[in-house]
Amino acid sequence: MTPPRILIIAGSDSSGGAGIQADIKTVTMLGGHAMTAITAITAQNTLGVQGVQALPAEMVVAQAQSCIDDIGVDAVKIGMLGSPEISAAVADLLERVDAPIVFDPVMVATSGSVLADDATIAGFERLMGMATLTTPNVPELEALGGAEALASKGVSFLAKGGDASGPVLTDTLYGPGHAPLSWQSDRIETRHTHGTGCTMASAIATGLGAGLNLVDAIEQARHFVRAAILAAPGFGAGNGPLGQQAVRL
Template identity: 80%
Template sequence: MKTPRILVIAGSDSSGGAGIQADIKTITMLGGHAMTAITAITAQNTLGVQAVEVLPPEMVIAQARSCIGDIGVDAVKIGMLGSPAIAEAVADLLDDVDAPVVFDPVMVATSGSVLADKATVAAFERLMALATLTTPNVPELDALGGTGALAARGIAFLAKGGDAPDDPVTDTLHRPGRDPLSWQSPRIDTRHTHGTGCTLASAIAAGLGADLGLVAAIEQARAFTRAAMLAAPGLGRGSGPLGQQAVRG
């Protein structure tokens, strides 16, 4: 059986809770091989983001091309991009990549720190158009124009409900030409939610890279993310990391 090759284009989280670090743990536990193109280096912990250093777009693309040209790629996950120039460069790169793409439009960290300015958000349009799936949370969906606007533009997206006050939590898949499909799960009462969005998107990419259909990949990813939340090791004084390493896919 082949090992799914998953390329992650995202930022680094020094605390290991989100970003590239959460992506690598998730993909590994689901049986994939994680490759990375780091877009930004952050100094952060469970309390917030203290500093961000964005890499040049040329270096981001060089990392990605090194992986694609040698190892190959079965799916791509995009997270924090850091600048409009990186977003445009990644879109140019992916125009020539024949693999499913999961785009997590990271704008604000769980701690509340802003990770994308208005110009970067504006550059998301091309990535959403080429992505197999975009995975906005409630505030990100609002910033992108709302459910109606994304659906009208023919974008496939999973509207995540974790930031809404509802219990159970509802996630809804919207696809062009199809009725919405929703999943509901009891809310997990925990402060350890740092990296939930990264984990979910990477788990979906791992599923798509293993040739699961989109619905099956989402269902696997939701189950994995919930299990990782329940297995959180209880680290930090704020929004703590998940326990991906304790979950078997």
């Protein structure tokens, strides 16, 4: 079977825990072919982000266009964008791409470091309108106006519950034309959660690229993320990376 071609538009994490590095591991372990358009480079580790340098928007688009023109795309995953110019350029590009889009509206790293300014966040609305699914965590959903506000705009989104409190984690899918659908699971008590959002979004994109419907893609992704958390190697003194490479589905 031909592997689904997944175009990842996101930032690089020098420590390998999140961003492009987590995305590539996830897509590969789920049987996809990962292609990348890097939006920014970061100096970071499990303790935080020490530096960020966004790439020119033209170079981000050039990377993506090279993949689209030659290899083709079955699904797109968007993560950290880095600047409002990149956000607008990516939206312009994806208007011409006929493939499912999963948008992870990255604003803050697991360590608490800010990865998107107000102007960049303001540009998210256009991408959310284009996306098959947007995957905000609790603080991101709040910054975007809350579940009711997004639902009223017709946005399809998965409200992730990993940042909420309590022993049970709840993820809820909202979308036009159907009632909210929730999944619950026992919370895994661990500090090794760096890259969970990136991994979830990339796993969903890979499922969609392989032909799964949205609900099945989300269920597969939730299973993969939990398995990757349980397989975390324990690296670093802070929020350590997951163990995507150790997952056997």
